[in-house]
Amino acid sequence: METNHPKWRRNAGGALPLFCILLIPTLGGAQTIAGRWVTVDRVLDNGEKLISILELKQDGNQLTGTVKSESFSMDVHGTATGNQFELFGPRSATRPMITGDLANGELHGMVFGRREFTAKPATAADQIPEVKYIAPPPLHDVPSNGLAKTPPMGWNSWNLFAGKVDDATVRSIADAMVTSGMRDAGYIYVNIDDTWQGVRDANGVLQPNHKFPDMKALADYVHSKGLKLGIYSGPGPRTCAGYPGSYGHEEQDAKTYAAWGIDYLKYDWCSAATIYKNSELQPVYQKMGAALEATGRPIVYSLCEYGMGHVETWGAKVGGNLWRTTGDINDSWQSMIGNVEKQVPTAPYAGPGHWNDPDMLEIGNGHMTDDEYRTHMSLWALVAAPLLAGNDIRNMSEATKAILLNKEVIAVDQDALGKQASPVKNGDMETWVKPLADGSVAVGVVNMGASAAQATVNASDLHLPGAVKSARDVWKHEDVRFTDGKYTAEVPSHGVLMLRVKAE
């Protein structure tokens, strides 16, 4: 049973991969849900099995225990009713993490109602390997790599493909980046997220798994299309999806990426939470930043630790070009808005070369309306967020194309000044203002309400050096006129009015 859900993470960190529960024979020989159980999370290319162990105690119908894997360790609690059980993670959790039943000496169930698992009674041989602590290096500043002068743009496999990404998919996405016009609009990076990793060879060099037979050839192909290739790892022994991470192999992995021709690394905390304290985030990220720098290859460095430890205050010092400020986005209005609003305190730290990252785009994945996707694109542009499409570029509706390929909105995101807008709320309307390099401003008014409403942009709120000279609706692609120092338009529920306004 594979799990990859933020709620399974300690410190919002490593995902709980699979897990297991135990059962021991008890009074009168009847089995109970209490005991020590094992489930196989993943089988690597060399046959190595990654397991999770669940140990449970039962008192009446109350269950308490732990679930542990190489990526994860968490206390759980819950109830047993006959052969059925449910388990919760943190004390505050309101919905069960694991539900299932005991049948024929095995536990069968679901994780978050989504992933099935089977757990068998664990034997003494079923142990989570001990990992030796490696102290992170002393702090020093990693020089800027000079990359990402504007927020990185491209595509990432995770939001839509998750574990189903492979060489053929990446090649066909690269083709589509060209034919759809995405590349020419600025979307340059094609980023493979988690699940590409195989096993380390006798020298410790990490090989891709069977889904990626030749990473160098894939990089050559992506480069031949005028695109760049990104990859994913993390500072722990395992990634969030339970594949080998870079722990103890940082320099070696950086050299491998450089040799393959990798141009971008997303580095995800995950199982590092089982080894390091949050106070060690900075030197741990610095270690890979320095390793990438030492390769001499320009590689964009993307930190992914969900905003812990005020990453915005030190991300650039460890060589980072961008850093996630939030947990994982999903394709819903609440998630999207929640992520962008969490960015607000980080605004002073955005600028050329180093960006706050509210996570990848969900535009085109089908669970928001086109108005909501236009708001998603507008807000990411206004907060100078990386624009990493997370949809199937090979198969986009006209509406999705019009949103992702809106050059006027992209220009706001890519503005050379690199300022991150912050919101001002007025009832259901939220107004975000972003100063631009040419002295104009971009402004977005989002209708958070359940019905269409009039949105007004007041020139006096835009901090322009003079009166409004011209204004343009960047979604309608038409010039608009301010009257008496304001412009008003109707905005649908969850929609946006976005203007670019120039002063005299």
Ligand code: GLA
């Ligand atoms: C974490 C990250 C996601 C994705 C997955 C892959 O959840 O936050 O963006 O990379 O890991 O396992």
